[in-house]
Amino acid sequence: MSRRNLLAAALIAPLLLLVTLSFLVPLGATLYRAVDDPEFSTALPRTAALLRAWDGKDLPPDEAFAAIVEELRAAQQNQEAGAVLSRLNFEETGLRSLLLQAARASARLAPPIKDGLIALNPRWGEPELWRMFKRATGPWTSLYLLRSLDMRPTDKGIVHAGAEDAVFLPLFWRTFEISLIVTVICALLAYPVAYTLSILPQGWANAGMMLVLIPFWTSILVRTTAWFIILQREGPINALLMAFDIVNQPLTMIFTRFAVYLAMVHVLLPFAILPLYGVMKGIKPDYMRAAASLGAPGWRRFLRIYLPLTMPGVAAGSLMVFMLSVGFYITPALVGGSGDQMVSYFIAFFTNTSVNWGMAAALATLLMAMTALLVIVARLIVPGFRSGNVKV
Template sequence: MTQYSATMPAPLDTAPEASLQSRLRRAERMNKLKYGALILPLAIFLMLTFVWPIAALLKRSVDNPEIITAFPQTSALLRGWNGQALPDDGVFAAFAGEMAQIKGTPVLAAAAKRLNMEVPGFRSLMMRTVRATPLEAGASAREVLIDADPRWGETATWQLLARNASPYTMRYLLASLDHKVNEQGKVVATSPEEAIFVDVLLRTFGMSFVVTVVCLLLGFPLAYFIATRPVKTANVLLMAVLLPFWTSILVRVAAWIVLLQSQGLVNQALMHLGITDHPLQLVFNSTGVYIAMVHILLPFMILPLYSVMKGISPVYMRAALSLGCPPFRSFWKIYFPQTLPGIGAGGLLVFILCMGYYITPSLLGSPNEQMASYFVAFYTNQTINWGMAAALSAILFVATLLLYAIYTRLVGSQNMAARAR
């Protein structure tokens, strides 16, 4: 109706052309505002409950608040220090004064714990020193400190303080890649007995890769089988894929423990068939974790594969066969390339989900199968080392994000759930 009246001669309007244009633009703007307002509540909600917390956690991986909080004045002075000779008396005095101020508070304990992470033994050094404060009037801070512990007479001790006198540190991120800053301020690899995180990350990626490949090897034939059945049969078979997909992960974990335990059905069957004469250890080791992970993630592989395969017309294969191409060759040359989008989508989805798994390895695995998620939880709950928890989260998060970006390029984020179904 508005369109109709707009094409009519508009005698009363002074500048009909411009007014129509601006009116259209106005209507467009109103429309955008109106529908934008529908998106806004969700955007704000996710900002508060999801984006902001994760941003705060990621910031924690470079935060270094302990020394600055405990010794603000000393930190400021040390930032201007050249690091060659011992700092001057002003630094010693400021440090002793600030030591006295925070004596017996958690602030000192936090700073001591933080420095002890870098150099073992620093906690006792701090505790011994703080006993010498506050200084008696007129005493030289330099003498009292060096008297309390001779290490205050070494530049290395002050260099350590100076290195941590900034609000940010790369320490945690480096540590989660098994590197550290040495006394000379250079980035070096940590000693082999301390280096565990690269192993953990490689294990996380390695296990995810194995699970993805096994899911593909099992999922591809089944998806193909279902996609080539008549609709009725396909629907029944799809239920067999969807039922585990909908069943609680904990139920499936419990079921696998029951099945795989030493007197469980699987071991009974294996012994009955004469494959083994004694029960095999199938659970609480890597076997159990792999079996359960593949079981949990298999539907995520089958469903995207199925939806791609359903859209592949059978006539190409038939044409190849009728032209004399052998069945396997025509499958490989004609059918398989058309399934690649499904393989890409399913594979990435399984890999992304697998990387973040926590429950399955923690209930079914031994300490040797724990992945990055486990260590994030470990540093949060057990040792309360937020820096390490945040740094490992950051690495896991970035890896997930990269793969997710590739995934959205490949299939579009809108299709994610549709495909996951």
């Protein structure tokens, strides 16, 4: 390898290391955790081994009944049963109580343990229960990914949740709906602002860009909290409306979808303005002058020349806004209602509240996959995404 190549590799290495540690490693860990299923085998290793050898027909051998009772009691005494109990109870509500009941009764169960467990609770005599345990022996599971799509695995295959029980598919739809609307609003507002800045004298343009960049100097939490105060029933907007007799009573603006749109657009608008401004600033006025000299009216010059030339900026700004929107958490959580929360809210819930890392990773994985699919589709159908060279 030549000295120049070695120097180039040395310069690229820190960037490659940064990308690997900050993106590729967390991405790989998230994908792995979405399908990882170690809880049952870790807490109940002997039971897991017996169930893997079981053919899944009728009931497992008597040794499996004895092993699960013994290992449940030991895991509870060692305070190591929490993970497996949460894992099984997530798949079917009520299993935590069933397993704890067996663990508490283990001391008084006499051989044959199988008959004692069935007498304690008839569910122990159902092969479906043991087949569920067998599916939980890992090392991989599709449970979390299926649940994120409102489906679940059963003995009869994959079962879809009914429309009244579906939670996560409507959640994904709501997330992309809010993100798309915010993106469209930002693009519509950013276009005239960027155009105005691009045709102003340089001094005025610099002052205008300072006003655009000021929000970047304030945290998202502070800006969202400001909207939380402004949109209150006793806030300044309602006070102004009532002072001018526009309304007779305060409007409910906080904890609504309107508040979510307003706050998100305020936060994300600069991300749409900056790429547009950069593209518009680089467009030579000669094209428009030539079209005008040929008799093209203003609207035709805009639609046939200026708009196509600015599409790369529209596409870049829209992509940035959309990618940031789908992962928004603080703004919808503070100013939105229960029906306005996005996928990120539930990722935080499963991470911090219920401590279900598998479900949080599955939601994050599906959100990333769906977002990537939408971006690929956009590259195929939107001219500005395909190439920076737009035909006029």
